[in-house]
Amino acid sequence: MTTRTPVEGRQLGQQLDSLRRGNAAAVLSEIRARGAVSRSEIAAGVGLSAAAITKIIIELERAEYVTEAPQTEPASTQARGRGRPRRPLTLDLDRHRFVGVHVGLQRVTAGLVDLAGQVVALRSRKHGGAAPRTVLSAATRLVGELIEQSGVRHEDVVGYGACTGGWVPPESGAVRAFEGLGWHDVAFSEGLRVDGLPLPRVESTVRALALAEARLAAAEGARNVLYVFVGNVIGCAHVVHGDIARGQHDAAGLIDHVSSGSRSAVPCMCGRHDCLWAVASDAALTLDAQRRGLLPDGTTIDDLVKISGERTARRMLERRATRVGTTVAALIDVHDPDLAIIGGGEVVSSAERFEQVVSAARGRVVGGREPTPIQPAVLIGPSGLVQGAATPVLDAFYADPLARP
Template sequence: MFELDRRPSAPRRRILTDLSRHNRALILQTLRERGPLPRHELAGATGLSKAATSTLVDVLLSDGRLAEAANIDPARVRGRPVGINPTFAAVVGLELTNDGLIRGVVVNAAGDVLQTIEAGFSATAGPEATADALAAAVRVAAERIESETPLRAVGVAVPGTVDVTEGVVDWLPTTRNWFDVPLQTLLEARIGLPAVVDWRAYTATLAEIRFGAGREDTHVLCLYLGEGIGMGIAEHGAILSGAGNQAGSIAHLQVVSSGGPRCHCGMQGCLWAVASTPAILRRIRDGIEAGVLSPLSQVSDLTLAAVLEAARAGDRLSQDVLEEVAGYIGLAIATCVHVLNPNAVIVAGPLAEAASLLHSTVERVARHHIFPWLRPVPAIRFSQLGIHAAACGIAAVALDRLLGVT
């Protein structure tokens, strides 16, 4: 008689392993999005059988990723909710800016922000010195984290495009002008923890679609406007990065029909050259030098915050410059809307702080230039997540990797 070989073949084992990993990720993702759920509700939400759900939940409880939720009647064992265990890990998310700042957050595994971080360093520092400064910020954060929550991963959002699978900064323009810098490797060697690096335009977008102004929308464009400019394109929760990780490089979109100020890329009339923070400050200085009266002429260290404060207090120069900037942003939005047909456009980054000064003109100019029969008519909103949104976005990426959600 022939004996049937009942040993599972290698491909079959691999399929089962992949399936199990996929189902674990589905459970974690569902709990991340909906909060703690009893097992039978979790089975219903994921579409997995109750038996499979229960088995996988037991595995995730034993490895610490999940915990039974607190404040539940101990008699209701079957209905006791399980959720992502907040103390499984802490993650640091850092944003590197072009003007010499590292700002960030520490979040726990449930995504709660435990603290914020801010450190200054040289805006022209090279890759090694920048990795040193990032590692120092991580160490400061680690010292402040409570001991029962281990720091397990770090994310860095940078103002330039990134090959995220390799953690290599493809191009980081303006003050640093980096090409092909392996920032992830440089940082991991210093901190001994897994790191992930991505373009902050994308991480700010992720924050908006998960926790912010785009969480109800399927097709979202998120413009990051600050000392650097970029845009994230999100479709059903995924960020589109293009063939070379540069989709959304709207800093160099031409918004001045002819001529215009010179951009750092060498061209004229790019969005960065007229709507970035450096462009706004330059316009204010030009105005003062030309003799326009403004209280900002008395300010030695001119910043975006000072310009916004002056505009709110009635300074005509600041108001005029911001009105012009809003027009260029509206024009850029109209162009992007025609190409990508979103149902929501979000203005994020430091300029989102100027919502009350910019929103009506941005909206008016965008609507004027958008084809009137384009459907859906996209909502145009300003971020309300604040200055740490990009750092929260990269922390979420690092956390997803750590938990096994992605």
Template structure:
């Protein structure tokens, strides 16, 4: 059975998928180790290990230390057995990577795009780049088992279709999974880009943290929520839409959503650039703001810190509501350095209850521009490595 058929088959659970989950950490184990961990008989374990070996997702990993007699063989997850395509689309950029099933990047590519050109143009380019990356990584198309895509707008995760995305003209209800599946012939999963950034940061840098908030500050402002170790999307996939929360005591600036005083209208990259332009500086985009700050411009540095204070005012309520252990700040404006985070910390620590901030860390992203593709990779890999998917494969 081809791996792309996993979601279309619903066999009776064999238990092999649950056994495989024990091996996903990559640590070599013997059959005896697995029998002890599961309470299953050695004959059952032997049968299931043989099935996993035949799938290629588990491979021999040498011999364990002997306590007398022949050393027992060990087995471990083989993430190089298959690959996924991870796609991070923004308002003006595309980043793609081919990764193995553990998220290790094998080939990657980034370029400027215009999301407003519409789904057909943009997704045709995604397919073209994706096929090129498979070739660069030296992997045949048959090794590709799934695709993960992040989009810069609300997404119905169940269907993978964008829902009234404000900066994506022509994308509303576009069948993104259908378009890509028809070209690449594997399952395609789609989510909001900030959700995937949160997932990428969490799985690669903060796996031991169960409560994390990822905040992206760029053309827009949004958040991805990790609670109890899992990504939370909300009823319609709109959880984390910080950009359209009113700033406490903020200016009544019109926002593209139709309201006034939204965080995005006050503290996003374009909003900061507009403020700087009014003060006589040449700034149009988030990148222009970052360039000015890195050049040591005090006016730009102060403007970014003030934007951080506005973001902090909204995040203070989030801290009281969600009680995260870590807030990670990313996005292009975060590349301006400590000015943004300093403003956020100043207000969050002042406005939130001491109990909620007692152990709270507010930090810059560790994955930078890679967060989106790492999250897309994690989402795509999980789709084919879950217990149910492995049981379907084995069947």
């Protein structure tokens, strides 16, 4: 009989616990991916024995992460004398929630997301200023109201994620730079702390949305996904085999100041007139329309879209679509993705404008290869922003669902 030392015993226990948690993660991810699925299908999918699957399912059911799917077959048609038949398993969507918060130039949006990544409650409100304390206070109040009005217990909030524009290294918990709000080295995660909730994991809006699209909306089999966002900020993100490409300084994808090859009458926040932000962002386009007398002060890109029947307004939107398309083409040449997704507002919500973007991109991509599919983002608007903010914490949960005490 082999006698283990106390240290060897602890190491073995840690290895077995790690294996148990890894198997639980694989099983729960399989159920999430396939919907209602039988135990035998789960076993085949993850390569575990029926006995191992049974043990894991018991733990996941006890934690209220999974449940049996509703019965679809009338009881009278079921075989008699063989006990209650086992129904397929599915995610339990009734209890556990993730909080997602997006801080934009003018508004804060907060929502609750279930285990399937779907938004089940949503609130949005203007934050009333650019000072970090003002904006973050408005955000934390909104989260508090959301939790209270939804009747969710704090202990049932599995994760809390937040995103905003600019350079946001997740590990720092800070916004290093967000020119739209004039933020530099703002303690973003700490400023969003809500009593009773976990400290939020933070991410840039563009990367959060890219990850959400890759997880929830991209075609199956797309392992190399390029995401381009066109709104009040311009940015891109590259998801390779499920992970965001971040770069040496966690700043990959900040393309606002890339030269566009053309000039705008409206200067970029850095003072130049040829930056991509100056010629293609919602904010710059709106400022240009106000300068031309097409719109009064205080209007937004939505107001420009409303008058797009006017010749000058229409030409402005068309030129923007062409510039976005040539930018997408350049990024496709650099990254050679399986799929390119374009997100944002007007360039996605208008079918005509999206086709102009795609046409411009097709005309510039280097020839000699199959064209990269380009599709509009599925996750748009306030709900999409909340799903984006929550996706990194959803990822962390599914990587180790039994980590919670």
